[in-house]
Amino acid sequence: MNKKTKLTYLFIPALAVLLLFLFFTSPDRLPLYALFVPFVTIYILSYVVFSLLADALLGNLRTSARRWLAISLAALPVTLLILQSSGQIGQNDALLFIALVILLIFYFRKADFLK
Numbered sequence: 001m002n003k004k005t006k007l008t009y010l011f012i013p014a015l016a017v018l019l020l021f022l023f024f025t026s027p028d029r030l031p032l033y034a035l036f037v038p039f040v041t042i043y044i045l046s047y048v049v050f051s052l053l054a055d056a057l058l059g060n061l062r063t064s065a066r067r068w069l070a071i072s073l074a075a076l077p078v079t080l081l082i083l084q085s086s087g088q089i090g091q092n093d094a095l096l097f098i099a100l101v102i103l104l105i106f107y108f109r110k111a112d113f114l115k
Contacts, residue, residue, distance in 0.1 A: 003051075003055065007052060011045060011048040011049075017037070018045065021041070022038065039082060042077070043074055043078045046073070050073045061108070061109065065111060066108075076097055080093075080097055
């Protein structure tokens, strides 16, 4: 089984869980720990998307570097969502996160310890 197939098997259930959770629950009736379910599923979906993009666009990069890049890039939108949902994000913060993404891409392209 190739990597695309494995990621598809991860993507489809995560998307189904997210959609079912968002359509059939109300945040004011949920316990605190259940409020993290959308963020975890969005992270999984983001990881799958960024992993496939890294494989398609950065195929010459080592596999471990592409994996770390996908993990790091998937964490950024989730962090932005958490900060935005708590009202702790502004325009400058979003620009800082964009700069961080650019630095991460540059770093993972040049890092030699990810062999």
